[in-house]
Amino acid sequence: MAAQQPSSASTHHSGDRWPPLESSPEVFNQFMWSLGVPQGEAEFHDVYGLDPEALAMVPQPALAVLFCFPDPPEDPSNPQEQVLAKEEKTTSDEVYFIKQIDSLGNACGTIALLHAVGNACSEISLLENSCLDLFFKSTASMDPYERARVLDKDDDMETAHSLAASAGDTELRDIVEEHYICFMVLNGTLYELDGMKGGPIKHGSSSPESLLQDAVHIIKAIMHKIPNSMNFNVMVLSRKPK
Template sequence: MAQPSSSSPSASAPAAAGERWPALESTPEVFNQFMWSLGVPEDDLEFHDVYGLDADAVSMVPQPVLAVILCFPDPPQDASYPPKQPLFSGGKETGDQVYFIKQIESLGNACGTVALLHAVGNASSEVSLVENSCLDLFFKSTSSMDPYERAVFLEKDDAMARAHSLAASTGITELNDVVDEHYVCFVAVNGTLYELDGMKDGPIKHGPSSSISLLQDVVPVIKAIMCSIPNSINFNLMVLSREGK
């Protein structure tokens, strides 16, 4: 799969927001160093590239897969993405089970960080965060908040913003406020596959799934997204896997 260099929720993000939240390069190297700097132990979780959607490429990915992150071109106005799936708007019980953050305009190009938070936040049972680390404090502080309140908390989190900017500066692509890609995350929570896109109103359900079959279950969803944006090859796919398991 082609590898885009950066991401953005919108090419019209305010300059100030872009400066505080520049786009992240879509590579495991950038995401791993970012994640580990935030408090995920290096020997627990690691991002890996996915080099194709065929069975052979999928079978090469380290298991178990705890999250899948897709970086893809912002779809044109007339594109059929997102798939016509009902947005989750259920009760508090399921809302508490899926960790979700809205992406507000003041977060600029923070969709890479939002995707990382969705990935790690929904894998909390699989990782022991470093106590009092940036992620540990963030998740403890936002656990009882709604998605919009979490977004406001993130926008004001100076430590997270500094870590994001440092991660953005480690990429090989020149930083640019006007970028054309966006990140979404896919997770399996309590036997259900969810698409987590901070630009949407809530998680999107895609049927049954688990950490054993997550990547395979995501493949048809990703193919549908790619088909809806046929004039671009700028797609990149990464998985978050449990190391040594």
């Protein structure tokens, strides 16, 4: 299953400056297009199930997969964090990654969008001097923390985020705390990009044609850790057919 909860939200820290985003293609498409991705270039699509038949209905190849889910309980025995230091060194130069610092509040939806578009720039032609174009150019040589600080001070990005947050059908007071992460493929490797983690996480080999199916294996593992929740949503960023 997937997308049983059509509207969901963001992450750990509350705050008026970065309110949570509803997890719907309509919200994310308008948000992305307002930032500088031309409407004829790419769009988000819902994934209505995790079985092969439902996945086959999603326009592919995928540029990125966004997953929205409730935060699982902290597991001190989880060895994943110990791996991240190595992964960050080996991927920081090739993967565009932004750290989610405390002052960014519920900005994980925006960070997931930036991870998706920022790592698909070879496939998406941004509008020149648009918000995204200027942001990626100005932060290209920065580390993940520096990029986070630039994002936190970007008034145009913050305004666009707030407008997108108010555009959903779900009342902000009704949204439960959830978190966005992004999956993408670069140079034949599947990466998980989570701003709350120490860096990009490698998940083995993949391709644009198999990205969605490969990401679903990781998504199912995350869902398995949160058995009492139905608040999951999966979206795919795909190129629009020419």
